[in-house]
Amino acid sequence: MSPPSASCPRCGALRVEGPECPACGVIYLRAEARAAARQAGERQLAERNAVLHQAEDQRLALREALEAHAAPTFVPPLVEAMPERVSPDLTFDDSDAAEETFEAKxxxxxxxxxxxxxxxxxxxxxxxxxxxxxxxxxxxxxxxxxxAWFCGFSAxxxxxxTSVSDERSPFMVVLVAGLLGTLVHQGWKRRRWAWMAVGTVLLAVQAVGTLALDPxxxxxxxxxxxxxxxxxxxxxxxxxxxxxxxxxxxxxxxxxxxxxxxxxxxxxxxxxxxxxxxxxxxxxxxxxxxxxxxxxxxxxxxxxxxxxxxxxxxxxxxxxxxxxxxxxxxxxxxxxxxxxxxxxxxxx
Structure with missing residues (x-):
């Protein structure tokens, strides 16, 4: 236990012999216990605030990194404390760049x-x-x-x-139109504009072949x-x-x-x-x-x-x-x- 202070824990007056302070009337032991408890609470609060501030800093750093499409700038304490391993004799080939160059050729x-x-x-x-x-x-x-399919005939x-039906087939007309419509819909849904363009052009070709041409x-x-x-x-x-x-x-x-x-x-x-x-x-x-x-x-x-x-x-x-x-x-x-x-x- 730490020795008693030379002044009153409550009013700061010079401490005298006896259980009470003559200036404010507080009992020294009770005042010291309350002061110790208050100091302990302040230390705990400070430690908790420090942890919260650190977590908030890490959260902000992660948010900024995600917004910038970059790696987080903070390093966890355990990882940061690990010694860095250096292998000067190892070399790495840039295989991705080599593959891209080969594909270009x-x-x-x-x-x-x-x-x-x-x-x-x-x-x-x-x-x-x-x-x-x-x-x-x-x-x-x-x-x-x-x-034949684009003209509405089964083939x-x-x-x-190639065997082709004598008459137009409603089933074939619906089938081809449905497949092309699905292509257009999937192109719109997935933002594949080339799919939409191809599907739209082919739907127009089918419309001409089926509706504008006689058998x-x-x-x-x-x-x-x-x-x-x-x-x-x-x-x-x-x-x-x-x-x-x-x-x-x-x-x-x-x-x-x-x-x-x-x-x-x-x-x-x-x-x-x-x-x-x-x-x-x-x-x-x-x-x-x-x-x-x-x-x-x-x-x-x-x-x-x-x-x-x-x-x-x-x-x-x-x-x-x-x-x-x-x-x-x-x-x-x-x-x-x-x-x-x-x-x-x-x-x-």
Whole structure:
């Protein structure tokens, strides 16, 4: 126990012998006990306030860090007290920057290389026959089927022929419109404006194909949609190479297969009709065993198109696809320009 003070705990007068202060009449022991209790309470209050102030400072620091998208500036006391470990012999490779640079280089060379190899393949009779059997004919038949679906007809594509219903199918009209409407809705919901734009354009195409074309005109369109669809779908498959890093097609390397199939399908159709401008004999007129008239023969003999019109329209489809691919290619290069310069900026 601490010795008694030399003055009265209450009034501060000089302390005298005896239990009471002659100046204020307080009992010394009781006054000292109350003073000790008061001092202890003040110390506890000060400690509690210090803890609260520290917690408030940390909360404010965390809030400012979150608002600035930065790491918190405070360090917990236990972490701060730990000795810093230094490993001077360890070096770390900036793998993210290297991966971004590699992806940027791929975006420069993959699309032109795929188109060039596809052009070489269609110029080689052996490779052309193989690619047509295994790669391009399914896309050709899918072009017929997609054209029929957008005109309101049911269609089932196979390897060499596409079966199309004789009449429009209300179920197919509702199904296609529902899928495209879902695409537009999801684009709006997730703020994916490209989804909304594509869905809206395709809904307009379906409206024209279903409402503006009579059945005979619709059959003419999905006859034309074989090679035309092959070029359009081929170009669409090639665009999948530029999907974002977290996309399923990129994570599982499916974009590589799609760009190969797309380049082969597009070049198979475009090279033929581009060459047909000066060599009409390249056009596949005639009968196909088990199928009937070829698409070109049906367009000329059944629907009254002249040869120049057939060539011109197929070439226009192919050139339009090339223009769209070129715009996408240049846009992709623009987004990775910093990585190509060695700055390490991210490839989108």
């Amino acid at each position: 791929l975006r420069v060379c993959v699309l032109p290389t795929a188109l060039f190899i596809a052009w070489l393949a269609v110029r080689s009779p052996g490779f052309h026959a193989l690619s047509r059997i295994f790669l391009t004919m399914p896309v050709h038949e899918l072009g017929h089927a997609v054209s 089932t594509p196979s390897l060499w022929v 005979e005109q619709a059959r003419m369109m999905f006859t034309f949609g074989g090679d035309a669809g092959k070029m359009v779908l081929g170009a669409a498959l090639m665009t999948t190479f530029y999907v974002p890093p977290d996309h399923y097609l990129r994570k599982h390397a499916l974009r590589w297969g799609f760009v190969v199939i797309g380049a082969a399908a597009f070049m198979d159709g475009f090279e033929l009709w581009w060459a047909a401008r000066t060599d009409v004999d390249r056009i596949p007129f005639g009968l196909i065993e088990g199928v009937g008239l070829s698409d070109a023969s049906r367009l000329v003999e059944t629907y009254g198109w002249n040869v120049s019109r057939v060539i011109h329209r197929y070439v226009m489809v192919g050139v339009s696809c090339l223009v769209a691919l070129g715009a996408l290619y240049l846009g992709a290069l623009w987004r990775v320009r910093d990585a190509l310069r060695g700055g390490g900026a991210g490839a989108a």
